[in-house]
Amino acid sequence: MTLIxxxxxxxxxxxxxxxxxxxxxxxxxxxxxxxxxxxxxxxxVQAAAPGSVERGKALxxxxxxxxxxxxxCHGTPPTSQGRHASTGKVIEALAPAFNPLRFTDTxxxxxxxxxxxxxxxxxxxxxxxxxxxLAYLAxxxx
Amino acid sequence: xxxxxxxxxxVLALIVPMxxxxxxxxxxxxxPSYAQECGSCHMAFxxxxxxxxxxxxxxxxxxxxxxxDASLDPGSAQKIGAWLQANAGTYKRVREEPPQDRMTxxxxxxxxxxxxxxxxxxxxxxxxxxxxxACHGGADQGNFSEHAVRIPK
Numbered sequence: 001m002t003l004i005x006x007x008x009x010x011x012x013x014x015x016x017x018x019x020x021x022x023x024x025x026x027x028x029x030x031x032x033x034x035x036x037x038x039x040x041x042x043x044x045v046q047a048a049a050p051g052s053v054e055r056g057k058a059l060x061x062x063x064x065x066x067x068x069x070x071x072x073c074h075g076t077p078p079t080s081q082g083r084h085a086s087t088g089k090v091i092e093a094l095a096p097a098f099n100p101l102r103f104t105d106t107x108x109x110x111x112x113x114x115x116x117x118x119x120x121x122x123x124x125x126x127x128x129x130x131x132x133x134l135a136y137l138a139x140x141x142x
Numbered sequence: 143x144x145x146x147x148x149x150x151x152x153v154l155a156l157i158v159p160m161x162x163x164x165x166x167x168x169x170x171x172x173x174p175s176y177a178q179e180c181g182s183c184h185m186a187f188x189x190x191x192x193x194x195x196x197x198x199x200x201x202x203x204x205x206x207x208x209x210x211d212a213s214l215d216p217g218s219a220q221k222i223g224a225w226l227q228a229n230a231g232t233y234k235r236v237r238e239e240p241p242q243d244r245m246t247x248x249x250x251x252x253x254x255x256x257x258x259x260x261x262x263x264x265x266x267x268x269x270x271x272x273x274x275x276a277c278h279g280g281a282d283q284g285n286f287s288e289h290a291v292r293i294p295k
Binding site for chain 2 (some may be wrong): 015084086087088107111114115116118119
């Protein structure tokens, strides 16, 4: 009887439509207005200092007083699929050489840095920290 | 017995959606930003799974969203919030506002999952009761059929 009494049974059409949108999402909704190299440059200019692969790796893989590191969801190294630490949802590879869609949308970059830095560091990241992370990620090659 | 059961289900499948049609507003149009913004960390749950006041509280508290920061730009938040309000669950079962606005704490959810031990939900392959697709392979297509349930080890 689960089949007919579950409340989520009837919005099947809606969910199918949502799925369709999700499948198209990364390709249709995000204009490729930037690149990983451009984002590295952007943060280096703001920080007035070059990003460091070593510092970026340390920031990415360590915890900062909380339960999570960047790597908790993105993996170590973030060159293949990760999993959301609490929901288990698959997160596609973060390193740009392993996922060409990464760092191609400025608004998305800003949104996720803001959210995830608050989750991991309980504050926003500085421009230098973002430059470091970009330097680390851009340095990961197949 | 199985055949009779299937026949019964087939008949019900024809009747039931009609009976629900006026009780559950299904959005004429999906909102792509909902799937994009809300579906990146978890399944894009159907709006009908929670009542409007629950969605409103969730949208007002995205900065502290079940342990993570899910904040949105004001434009997207407004648009998604309005869409959720317009499409929230209104029929009897979902009218109840579950504790902490968690659909997994709704009476209907607990009743449906009472045979599933709490430690099953905590398995590494499942992680949380909110991970519908872990066991309901077709959940993101709206298929919660008991026959399709596969509980991962």
